Amino acid sequence: MAENIFLEVVTPSKAVVSEEAQIVVAPGSEGEFGVLKGHTTFLTSLKLGSLRYKDSSGQERVVFVSGGFAEVLPNKVTVLAESAERRKDIDVDRAKRAKDRAEKRLSSGSADIDFVRAEAALRRAIHRLSIKGVA
Ligand code: ATP
16 A cells, blocks of 8 residues: 655644645645645645545545645645634534624625625635535
8 A cells, every 4th residue: 555645734823734644635726636645746725625635544534724825745745724624623603603794794785894805704614514514
């Protein structure tokens, strides 16, 4: 079997993942890409989505990423994300509250609303909920 690759996912406030992975699949801005040990070096931006990997025991893990950058080296993947959480750390109630807030802002029609920001918050909340299996 192929050797593992080292995966790090960090945000400005925390280290979210730092462990070996058998395979990493990430939401690149040009499309999802998979990385095994020995992959060619490249750098890409990421879009909001799910980063998936198999840990060293073969267990599939899912991590929310809000976007950011990934650096792929032959033996390491480093993801720098604005925000990221492991599936188990996603707080469903918090994401529901964030979704409600964003929806209210977007439907308020107020001139003071920053629509781009509210829409981005809504997309983050919806994706967090979808990772948790909440529609
Ligand atoms: P909120 O309005 O609830 O803060 P948000 O989408 O604006 O949501 P982010 O800016 O993406 O939040 O993240 C801020 C910090 O809070 C990050 O550290 C992120 O990991 C964490 N975070 C945000 N929402 C959740 C959640 N539902 N469950 C767990 N952690 C969360």
